[in-house]
Amino acid sequence: MSHPAHYREAHPFIFVMTHWINLIAMVALAFSGFYIHYPFFAGFMGVARGMHFFFMYVLLINLAVRIIAAFFVKSATRLGSREVDTDIKNWLPQKLNRHQLIPWIKYYIFLKKDHPIGAKYGVLQKIAYIATVPLTLAAAYTGFAIYAPVMDWAFFTAGTDAVGGPMNMRIIHYYLMWAFILFTAIHAYLANVEGFSPSRLIFAWKEEEGLQFDAEGKIVGGTEH
Amino acid sequence: MAHEDHDVIYDLLAARGVSRRDFLKYCGSLAAMLGLSQAFVPEIARAINQGAKLQPAVWLNGGACTGCTESMAQADSPDVATVVLEILSIDFMETLSMAQGQDALDAAEAVFEKEGEYILIYEGSVMKGFDGNSLRIGGKTGLEELDHAAPGAAAIVAVGSCAVDGGFVMAAPNPADATGVQMYLDEKGISTPVVNLPTCPVNPEWVVAIVVDVLLLGSLESGAILDKLDRFGRPKYIFGQTIHDNCPRRGHFENGNFVSEFGSEEEALGYCLYKVGCKGPQTYTNCPIVRWNRRASWCVEAGAPCIGCGSLDWVDVGAPFLNRHRDLPLPNVGNTQPGVIAGVVAGVAAAGLVAHGLGMKATGRMDGGAPYEEMKEHDRKRMKKGGGK
Incomplete structure (x- = not known):
């Protein structure tokens, strides 16, 4: 089948690290968050809260590092290519993705037989990844708004009053975690459903040969495997 | 403070079986509640002593269960609080006034004529539904009564959650269109200062604190009381920290020792009530410090999870009271x-x-x-x- 090559240039090592840190932090936050929501076994509340607050900072600092690095680190901007450009190009509109939203949707709902041409991140994929940034910030805001040391700051009470009190803020925070869980489930599914090469690359930084593409999205070489 | 100043108050207290020592201890706890240093104890004692000048007050009952009246009436046994509360000359109170009928209404009217001098204590919600006819007294609607009484008051003390934001009366579906005093006055453009004392019912200790602070230490005249209120018009010294912050069961919370069901061994051990729906973490009152029923105990100490009655919209955001989260009303599905x-x-x-x-x-x-x-x-x-x- 038509498996693109997965080269290290797609995910430079720093992004392999930030991805790992995100994963660990989110698992820790979701687990401790569920525990704080409803302590399902005894003797862990102090640790759970400590974990939650610690990994909250880890996640936020990691997000800042990831965003700053996007402006300084070079990475491949299309599939199956070692050609690199500044990473932020991956997060802005790209020529390869133009007019491709509808074809992607049709592909995913089986109304289109062939794989749409796309940049390293296809249209829907890019939207989903970028959405994790406001999602993280919203989780942070709603979390701080129910975090005793800062919940009385006007910046947070304004939001708390707007949503109708700390109970509603707590429920929004809880739902944002579910949004993350849904994102992660869909992300893990789509990243691996056509083969595990993306996972081998992002987790173990292991390359795999496959098709190579040019800037027009045409296959220019590489081997099927 | 000269010794002779003491006479009146100590005679009063002695008649009630309260010693000078008890009195000063009480003043100490009041100072703590008001956020004042213990150096203010003599001043509070002096203020109470000199507070012999009666402050005219009217107690109006809106839409509520009269539980706040009941709660205040519990301050009846010999105790300093009653001495302080007697500084308020409550000339009209629908439930407890000696006078009846036109005599009672005349008494209220006499107070309303002292514009800018009287304190209006309002218990219960302001029911706007049915053109205000949910509540009628002396041939007038409750709304007309409030419209008449509010503008001339030196200050309004909204006692209990109903008076603050409508309380349980405004819980969904709120047929009487109940709201709080402050909210109603804002709609009407009446700018009399309102001090909100939520909880269901109100704790008499807080009324004592307000009487001492506002009337005796003069924070109403100086305007200082307004700086002491939070964004919901509640005194910060009473409603500034959560129940969770000061809870005697907090250690069990941090240790992860929870009550999962009532009647269990964990409950007997006095573990944290978080899992059975305690709303302490989001409820801002000083109940754990001041406690209730003449500082005897309070909900969580007595074994019941906090139901968050000091919060705004407390019924809808707190129910079901034994669950961690509130219910969300979904169309066609229900809660x-x-x-x-x-x-x-x-x-x-x-x-x-x-x-x-x-x-x-x-x-x-x-x-x-x-x-x-x-x-x-x-x-x-x-x-x-x-x-x-």
Whole structure:
């Protein structure tokens, strides 16, 4: 089948690290968050809260590092290519993705037989990844708004009053975690459903040969495997 | 403070079996509540002593259960609080006035004539529904009564959650269109200062604190009381920290020792009530410090989870009281716990992914996906239109 090559240039090592840190932090936050929501076994509340607050900072600092690095680190901007450009190009509109939203949707709902041409991140994929940034910030805001040391700051009470009190803020925070869980489930599914090469690359930084593409999205070489 | 100043108050107290020592201890706890240093104890004692000048007050009952009246009436046994509260000359109170009928109404009217001098204590919600006819007294609606009494008051003390924001009376579906005094006055453009004392019912200790602070230490005249109120018009020294912050069971919370069901061994051990729905973490009152019923005990100490009666909209955001989350009202479904909604959404999503995976398998895309298109659909269509360019 038509498996693109997965080269290290797609995910430079720093992004392999930030991805790992995100994963660990989110698992820790979701687990401790569920525990704080409803302590399902005894003797862990102090640790759970400590974990939650610690990994909250880890996640936020990691997000800042990831965003700053996007402006300084070079990475491949299309599939199956070692050609690199500044990473932020991956997060802005790209020529390869133009007019491709509808074809992607049709592909995913089986109304289109062939794989749409796309940049390293296809249209829907890019939207989903970028959405994790406001999602993280919203989780942070709603979390701080129910975090005793800062919940009385006007910046947070304004939001708390707007949503109708700390109970509603707590429920929004809880739902944002579910949004993350849904994102992660869909992300893990789509990243691996056509083969595990993306996972081998992002987790173990292991390359795999496959098709190579040019800037027009045409296959220019590489081997099927 | 000269010794002779003491006479009146100590005679009063002695008649009630309260020693000078008890009195000063009480003043100490008041100073603590008001956020004053213990150096203020003599000043508070002196203020109470000199507070012999009676402050005219009217107690109006709005839409409520009269529980706040009941709560205040509990301050009846010999105790300093009663001495302080007697500084308020409550000339009219629908439930407790000696006078009846026109005599009682005349007494209220006499107070209302002392514009700018009297304190209006309002218990219960302001019911706007049915043109105000949910409540009628002396041939007038409750709304007319409040409209008449509020503008001339030096200050309004809204006692109990109902007076603050409508309390349980405004819980969904709120047929009487109940609201709080401050909210109602804002609508009417009446700017009399309002001090909000939520909880259901109000704790007499807080009324004592307000009487001492506002009337005796002069923070109403100086305007200082307004700086002491939070954004909901509640005194910060009473409603500035959560119950959770000061809870005697907090250690059990941090240790992860929870009561999972009533009647269990954990309950007997006095463990934390978080799992059985305690709303202490989001309820701002000083109940754990001041306590209730003449500082005897309070809800959590007595073994009941906090139901958050000091919060705004407390019934709708607190019920069901024994659950961690409030219920969300869903159209056509009814009240549902947020976790149930999340579980259903996640289940549907998981089923969707499995179904999609089966589709991917059936279309043979699992091994590397479908072959890539040679050209974008958009470009292909354009070429067709443009004659094959």
